[in-house]
Amino acid sequence: MLGVLLFNCLTFNMIESVPNSIPKPSLDEQYMRIAIDQARIAEENGDVPIGAVIIRNGQIIAKAYNQREQLQDPTAHAEIIALTQAAAALENWHLNGCTMYVTLEPCCMCAGALVLARIDRLVYGRDDPKTGAIKSLYNIVQDKHLNHRVEVTSGVLADECGALLQDFFTRRRNENKNNQ
Numbered sequence: 001m002l003g004v005l006l007f008n009c010l011t012f013n014m015i016e017s018v019p020n021s022i023p024k025p026s027l028d029e030q031y032m033r034i035a036i037d038q039a040r041i042a043e044e045n046g047d048v049p050i051g052a053v054i055i056r057n058g059q060i061i062a063k064a065y066n067q068r069e070q071l072q073d074p075t076a077h078a079e080i081i082a083l084t085q086a087a088a089a090l091e092n093w094h095l096n097g098c099t100m101y102v103t104l105e106p107c108c109m110c111a112g113a114l115v116l117a118r119i120d121r122l123v124y125g126r127d128d129p130k131t132g133a134i135k136s137l138y139n140i141v142q143d144k145h146l147n148h149r150v151e152v153t154s155g156v157l158a159d160e161c162g163a164l165l166q167d168f169f170t171r172r173r174n175e176n177k178n179n180q
């Protein structure tokens with residue numbers, strides 16, 4: 001009985017101590033929003049909306065978006081362009097100490113490039129069950145056969161990152177239908 005009373009008392013106190021204010025977005029969410037803004041630029045150019053940002057010591061050193069259609073280049077994924085920018089900014093291909101934020105789970109090419117760049121951490125939004133190489137199809141960035149492993153956080157603003165893609169493909173399907 002005393003135990004129940006104590007438990008009730010503790011639960012009550014815990015509920016009481018929850019602040020009323022809306023929680024502040026985490027740093028990961030703040031950087032992911034910048035990646036989402038980049039994805040929107042891709043969309044304006046007719047490319048699949050995927051955006052990426054790289055930070056080091058709290059500073060943004062690269063911002064990029066998917067440019068595959070715009071450049072007619074199969075390797076012009078947001079992540080690859082961001083890695084090139086970051087290496088140029090640091091004048092060093094070793095991107096240790098850096099974190100990449102990207103709206104969609106990276107593909108095999110980009111996951112491989114993250115390992116080659118020796119990046120510390122990857123934060124991504126939406127899983128990609130069709131081509132994802134971080135957990136959906138493979139886990140290239142944490143493969144024990146390779147000489148570098150990347151810390152991964154997934155699912156940051158996943159709904160917003162996914163909605164961007166869904167809206168894009170819905171619009172494209174409708175445009176195709178209207179053109180038939």
Ligand SMILES: [Zn+2]
Nearest residue numbers: 077106107110
């Ligand atoms: Zn890719």
